[in-house]
Amino acid sequence: MEITSVNSYKDLESGISTKEKAFLLLYKNGANQSECALERLQNINAGESHNLFTADVTSVRDIHEHLEISTAPSLVIFENGKLVNIIKGCQSESAYRSILSGREIGRQASGEAGKSKQVTVYTTPSCSWCTTLKTYLDQQQVRYREINVAAEPSAAEAMVKRSGQQGVPQTEINGQMIVGFDKTRINQLLEIK
Numbered sequence: 001m002e003i004t005s006v007n008s009y010k011d012l013e014s015g016i017s018t019k020e021k022a023f024l025l026l027y028k029n030g031a032n033q034s035e036c037a038l039e040r041l042q043n044i045n046a047g048e049s050h051n052l053f054t055a056d057v058t059s060v061r062d063i064h065e066h067l068e069i070s071t072a073p074s075l076v077i078f079e080n081g082k083l084v085n086i087i088k089g090c091q092s093e094s095a096y097r098s099i100l101s102g103r104e105i106g107r108q109a110s111g112e113a114g115k116s117k118q119v120t121v122y123t124t125p126s127c128s129w130c131t132t133l134k135t136y137l138d139q140q141q142v143r144y145r146e147i148n149v150a151a152e153p154s155a156a157e158a159m160v161k162r163s164g165q166q167g168v169p170q171t172e173i174n175g176q177m178i179v180g181f182d183k184t185r186i187n188q189l190l191e192i193k
Contacts, residue, residue, distance in 0.1 A: 009062045016078045022051035028072040029056045036090035037073035050100045089146040092138040119144035122159045122170040130169040133181045
């Protein structure tokens with residue numbers, strides 16, 4: 001897959017203006033989650049060409065400000081030059097394949113008229129149960145936002161305020177906190193049978 005690096009918002013605009021569908025990975029060089037996202041996108045070897053652009057926010061300052069995106073990594077999806085979706089955090093290679101191919105990812109809640117469940121996973125890099133939880137969610141094709149509480153102390157404080165617990169993994173599903181990898185409770189809240 002060819003990945004095109006852009007150096008300004010103007011470069012991005014000219015790159016996506018003639019494309020029916022285009023993608024931009026905003027990442028921060030040297031940050032674990034960003035390196036993860038960039039590496040996984042580079043590992044995807046699809047037989048077709050995707051209009052994938054990248055911008056390192058440490059050197060390209062105007063794109064994320066113009067798009068009002070404050071999180072890196074973020075995969076931004078454009079259709080006919082217009083921003084239609086933002087996928088934050090590092091996703092699995094299978095999730096990125098689904099996004100780039102245009103297939104829907106994420107599980108729809110059956111009783112909520114098509115509204116997606118909001119899933120946030122709080123992790124640390126050295127947590128083996130965090131990896132188990134993320135692998136399970138990937139297998140179930142559940143889209144989630146991952147927050148590394150070791151790197152984001154304010155997120156760690158917010159997590160403790162919500163659950164009263166400091167340990168990870170913790171999962172927030174539509175505002176309800178689950179401490180640890182409680183597969184039964186996760187399945188119940190996500191309506192996985």
